[in-house]
Amino acid sequence: MSPDVLAVAEHRRGDVREVSYELVTAGRELADATGGDLHVAVISGRIDEFTTRLDLEGVDRIHTVDHGEEFNHDVYTQVVCALADELDPQYVLAPNSVNGLDYAPAVANRLGLPLVTDAVGIEYDGGLTVTREMYGSKVETTVEVDAERAVATIRPGEWVTTEAIGDAEVTPFEFEVDESAVNSEVTGFEEVAGGDVDIADAEVLVSVGRGIEEEENIKLVERLADALGATLSSSRPIVDNGWLPKNRQVGQSGKVVTPKVYIAIGISGAVQHVAGMKGSETIVAVNNDPNAPIFDIADYGVVGDLFDVVPALIEQFE
Numbered sequence: 661m662s663p664d665v666l667a668v669a670e671h672r673r674g675d676v677r678e679v680s681y682e683l684v685t686a687g688r689e690l691a692d693a694t695g696g697d698l699h700v701a702v703i704s705g706r707i708d709e710f711t712t713r714l715d716l717e718g719v720d721r722i723h724t725v726d727h728g729e730e731f732n733h734d735v736y737t738q739v740v741c742a743l744a745d746e747l748d749p750q751y752v753l754a755p756n757s758v759n760g761l762d763y764a765p766a767v768a769n770r771l772g773l774p775l776v777t778d779a780v781g782i783e784y785d786g787g788l789t790v791t792r793e794m795y796g797s798k799v800e801t802t803v804e805v806d807a808e809r810a811v812a813t814i815r816p817g818e819w820v821t822t823e824a825i826g827d828a829e830v831t832p833f834e835f836e837v838d839e840s841a842v843n844s845e846v847t848g849f850e851e852v853a854g855g856d857v858d859i860a861d862a863e864v865l866v867s868v869g870r871g872i873e874e875e876e877n878i879k880l881v882e883r884l885a886d887a888l889g890a891t892l893s894s895s896r897p898i899v900d901n902g903w904l905p906k907n908r909q910v911g912q913s914g915k916v917v918t919p920k921v922y923i924a925i926g927i928s929g930a931v932q933h934v935a936g937m938k939g940s941e942t943i944v945a946v947n948n949d950p951n952a953p954i955f956d957i958a959d960y961g962v963v964g965d966l967f968d969v970v971p972a973l974i975e976q977f978e
């Protein structure tokens with residue numbers, strides 16, 4: 661067994677997903693601790709472009725497998741297992757995404773390794789300790805992995821990313837996919853309503869909560885988002901009311917977001933909401949209740965009626 665770490669990059673519809681960059685950070689931290697190299701696997705898609713984008717500081721080697729445009733469960737399982745056989749890494753990291761959760765268990769099973777999912781923190785001190793969250797992020801648990809090697813999936817939005825360009829050795833991985841064992845394929849993508857927007861990619865989010873009172877009033881917050889060139893997101897009650905589509909929901913049962921600026925308007929700051937936005941770089945909260953929990957994590961807070969504050973902000977920014 662080498663002390664190396666193998667991180668499997670993710671892409672969708674021709675683009676590298678943000679979590680791939682987080683895997684580089686998490687993988688580098690882990691490889692620094694184990695004293696090994698960080699390998700990144702780039703499988704399928706626009707291999708050359710993705711490889712260039714993932715050649716970041718801290719990546720030692722990138723292994724590419726050119727196979728089709730989109731993610732495929734069987735191809736990923738075969739390739740990651742074959743790479744693990746060849747490199748014999750101590751740890752394999754994948755995203756805790758729909759795709760990652762699709763192949764990581766199969767990889768762990770085939771390699772006979774334990775699998776830890778949804779890590780929000782990873783530490784190595786002679787052994788792997790993974791931090792996970794339970795009970796709607798109310799409780800943090802640490803899982804000590806009682807094995808020398810393991811597969812882990814990391815939760816998107818928990819690691820900072822780097823843009824510093826690296827100098828990785830890039831090698832096409834000589835591996836013949838066993839086509840007779842490829843039993844699945846991506847036949848198309850169906851966006852959820854309003855699916856043109858991925859709030860997880862937005863740099864500035866203006867998020868609206870139940871304080872907005874009525875569907876009609878959402879237009880006001882939308883105007884603020886427009887004035888700021890921001891994307892509109894929301895807490896869950898807004899989605900449950902059918903005022904915004906599900907893909908705008910931030911939180912435990914919505915999306916995890918890490919924008920540069922998150923502006924929470926009329927949002928109380930319930931743990932399930934905070935679980936989705938606490939990684940934002942700067943948090944601004946507007947709430948008429950000075951004791952609202954959102955102020956505990958806000959960098960800037962305005963205690964006031966949003967129906968006064970938001971028009972004033974719009975005037976400033978327009």
Ligand SMILES: Cc1cc2nc3c(=O)[nH]c(=O)nc-3n(C[C@H](O)[C@H](O)[C@H](O)COP(=O)(O)OP(=O)(O)OC[C@H]3O[C@@H](n4cnc5c(N)ncnc54)[C@H](O)[C@@H]3O)c2cc1C
Pocket residue numbers: 796868869870871872894895896897898909910911912913914915925926927928929930931932933936946947948949952964965966967
């Ligand atoms: C299993 C589970 C999963 C969940 N997942 C999520 C999730 O993913 N995302 C999520 O958001 N929630 C989630 N929830 C719901 C969560 O517990 C809260 O109910 C929800 O986040 C509250 O939304 P809110 O802050 O918009 O509303 P409220 O808690 O009702 O807060 C509204 C806030 O607006 C303020 N306000 C009212 N009027 C004004 C005004 N005129 N001007 C300024 N401020 C005003 C109030 O002071 C209050 O703080 C989940 C719950 C469960 C049980």
